[in-house]
Amino acid sequence: xxxxxxxxxxxxxxxxxxxxxxxxxxxxxxxxxxxxxxxxxxxxxxxxxxxxxxxxxxxxxxxxxxxxxxxxxxxxxxxxxxxxxxxxxxxxxxxxxxxxxxxxxxxxxx
Numbered sequence: 181x182x183x184x185x186x187x188x189x190x191x192x193x194x195x196x197x198x199x200x201x202x203x204x205x206x207x208x209x210x211x212x213x214x215x216x217x218x219x220x221x222x223x224x225x226x227x228x229x230x231x232x233x234x235x236x237x238x239x240x241x242x243x244x245x246x247x248x249x250x251x252x253x254x255x256x257x258x259x260x261x262x263x264x265x266x267x268x269x270x271x272x273x274x275x276x277x278x279x280x281x282x283x284x285x286x287x288x289x290x
Contacts, residue, residue, distance in 0.1 A: 181207070181214045188222030188229075190250075196221070199251065203258045210265045212236050219257075221250065230257040236268065 185192055185200050200219055207214070217234035230253040231244040241264060245256040 182216040184216065184218045186218065186220050188220055190221055190223050192221065196250070200254055203254055204261075206258065207261060207265060210269050212265060212269065214241075217241070221254075223250075228253045230254050232257055232261055236265065239268070 181204065183201060183204055185197055200221075204217070204219070213236065215235050217232055220229075220231045220233070222229045222231075226248060227246045228248065228250040229244065229246040230250070232241065234241045241261065243257055243260040243264065245253050245260060247253045247256060
């Protein structure tokens, strides 16, 4: 997975970059083809925002969160992306074999 981390009204420190990369490594467990993800961190008045835009298996991925602390925003962002990937991974599981077995038991397919 290729991450591009940018800051809006914020300088990305090495510690912040390392934290984002560490938290996004958790998403590798889904084994989905993530071409590239762009993470945009920003500060607007007292709100710290974190946003991710990218593609996974050719489908667009987008999530945005905003809290009073940057690290909390990053954690919430990763949780939202995790939920989306879990949902997509569930759709990729083949349920057709199970359905065919149910129809055979009912006598509709031989």
